[in-house]
Amino acid sequence: MSESTSVNTHAAKNGSKREMWSSRFTFILAATGSAVGLGNIWKFPYITGENGGGAFVLIYLMCIAVIGIPIMMAEVMLGRRGRQDPITTMKHLARESGHSRSWGLLGWMGVIAGFLILSYYSVIAGWALAYVPIMGLGTFNGMDAEGVNAVFAELVASPESLMIWHSLFIVMTMYVVARGVRGGLEKAVTYLMPLLFVLLIILIFYAMDTGYFQQGLAYLFNPDFSKITTEGILSAMGHAFFTLSLGMGAIMVYGSYLPKDTSIAQASIAVAFMDTLVALMAGMVIFPIVFANGLEPGAGPGLIFKTLPLAFGNMNYGTVFGTLFFVLLVFAAWTSSISLIEPAVTWCMKTFQLSRVKTAVLLGVFVWLMGLLTIFSFNIASDFTISSTISTQYGEFVILKDATIFDFLDYLTSNIMLPLGGLMIAIFAGWLMKKEFSREELKINSFWYSTWFFLIRFVAPVMVIIVFLNAMGVIAFMRHIFNA
Numbered sequence: 001m002s003e004s005t006s007v008n009t010h011a012a013k014n015g016s017k018r019e020m021w022s023s024r025f026t027f028i029l030a031a032t033g034s035a036v037g038l039g040n041i042w043k044f045p046y047i048t049g050e051n052g053g054g055a056f057v058l059i060y061l062m063c064i065a066v067i068g069i070p071i072m073m074a075e076v077m078l079g080r081r082g083r084q085d086p087i088t089t090m091k092h093l094a095r096e097s098g099h100s101r102s103w104g105l106l107g108w109m110g111v112i113a114g115f116l117i118l119s120y121y122s123v124i125a126g127w128a129l130a131y132v133p134i135m136g137l138g139t140f141n142g143m144d145a146e147g148v149n150a151v152f153a154e155l156v157a158s159p160e161s162l163m164i165w166h167s168l169f170i171v172m173t174m175y176v177v178a179r180g181v182r183g184g185l186e187k188a189v190t191y192l193m194p195l196l197f198v199l200l201i202i203l204i205f206y207a208m209d210t211g212y213f214q215q216g217l218a219y220l221f222n223p224d225f226s227k228i229t230t231e232g233i234l235s236a237m238g239h240a241f242f243t244l245s246l247g248m249g250a251i252m253v254y255g256s257y258l259p260k261d262t263s264i265a266q267a268s269i270a271v272a273f274m275d276t277l278v279a280l281m282a283g284m285v286i287f288p289i290v291f292a293n294g295l296e297p298g299a300g301p302g303l304i305f306k307t308l309p310l311a312f313g314n315m316n317y318g319t320v321f322g323t324l325f326f327v328l329l330v331f332a333a334w335t336s337s338i339s340l341i342e343p344a345v346t347w348c349m350k351t352f353q354l355s356r357v358k359t360a361v362l363l364g365v366f367v368w369l370m371g372l373l374t375i376f377s378f379n380i381a382s383d384f385t386i387s388s389t390i391s392t393q394y395g396e397f398v399i400l401k402d403a404t405i406f407d408f409l410d411y412l413t414s415n416i417m418l419p420l421g422g423l424m425i426a427i428f429a430g431w432l433m434k435k436e437f438s439r440e441e442l443k444i445n446s447f448w449y450s451t452w453f454f455l456i457r458f459v460a461p462v463m464v465i466i467v468f469l470n471a472m473g474v475i476a477f478m479r480h481i482f483n484a
């Protein structure tokens with residue numbers, strides 16, 4: 001396979017011709033496009049703030065290294081070996097290694113998870129879209145924290161405004177899905193992502209200027225384990241899956257286009273590294289601003305929309321940089337949203353024999369409708385909350401506390417469905433797939449292969465299970481029994 005041609009066809013196992021990434025670089029680009037998104041810039045800072053900072057960040061980083069990277073390698077590997085949509089791939093690979101076709105269920109869960117995530121992802125991307133004109137008009141120039149908060153509050157209080165921006169983002173996503181013009185988008189991102197990086201660096205300089213940079217860094221990197229809760233640990237793990245786009249087949253689909261001779265390990269590590277870097281940089285920007293302005297780190301999903309405008313409103317050329325920043329954030333979200341819906345698209349096209357365009361329209365309508373639940377959970381239905389606590393004499397186990405519909409959807413997908421998908425991928429790759437197959441795909445030296453194999457066979461699945469059991473209170477219960 002030559003590295004220079006842009007579209008290669010390749011005879012896949014089933015004999016059909018399939019498009020291939022032209023090089024490892026294209027794969028890394030697309031996978032980074034999927035991984036780097038709202039998860040890094042919007043979600044990471046706000047859940048870090050909700051979970052008290054450093055200890056949460058440390059657990060998140062550990063999860064990336066020990067669970068995320070090995071599972072990413074496994075997911076890419078399964079995708080490349082199967083060369084189909086996730087459901088068919090899992091069925092096919094299960095049979096190849098002599099196991100049940102019901103592994104196709106894994107692909108199913110991924111289709112549903114991606115659909116649910118996109119329904120709220122699109123609403124938040126809509127906030128970013130809304131901030132483009134708001135910033136562009138210079139609204140935040142010289143504004144104080146109170147004013148900035150009010151702008152955000154006004155936006156989310158209006159179901160109509162949110163609907164408009166949510167609709168626009170769904171149309172953008174489905175347009176690319178329908179036209180299959182992702183080639184163009186990915187080329188654009190080649191220039192835009194480095195630009196986003198540069199803007200983050202400019203913002204870091206601003207953050208240094210606030211006089212609270214030290215405090216922000218300390219908040220991010222000095223772990224205070226008294227602040228971490230069992231749900232916090234679960235969120236850190238869930239976020240590792242979310243931010244790397246793992247556990248639902250998105251990366252599997254991308255892997256299915258990967259040429260045979262590309263190093264899966266190097267590519268996965270590169271993607272995870274860039275993703276983590278962007279998230280940490282976002283944190284280094286947000287928290288100094290939070291402390292400098294006496295804001296609350298645990299302000300919730302609005303955190304970046306309440307802090308970044310303060311920075312832009314008070315720096316030279318802030319209007320230009322601020323507008324550009326939200327444009328770039330929209331682009332980052334755009335390349336992620338496409339990967340969220342891609343498994344559902346391939347599956348729908350195949351199952352209902354629909355064209356790409358019809359599938360895109362149909363799914364677009366459904367995701368849009370589902371997104372209304374998230375929209376309303378920020379305004380007219382904000383009082384509708386779910387709480388679920390298991391209280392035993394061994395302690396209280398908060399599963400959900402005053403969760404809005406949005407919180408619930410996020411919890412269900414990030415903290416449960418993605419880790420469960422990842423767990424199944426780990427079990428499949430580590431225990432069921434023939435070792436000769438994984439060795440053949442990964443093609444790394446025996447030291448690294450053994451390391452990966454140990455992580456995927458024991459460490460990743462055991463950690464996911466422990467975190468689940470811990471969140472459910474089972475571990476505390478056992479400890480009590482054995483102490484008694």
Ligand code: TRP
Nearest residue numbers: 035037038039242243245250336
């Ligand atoms: N990783 C993306 C982000 O951080 C979101 C995303 C895209 C995703 N595709 C995914 C999350 C697949 C889970 C699964 O914004």
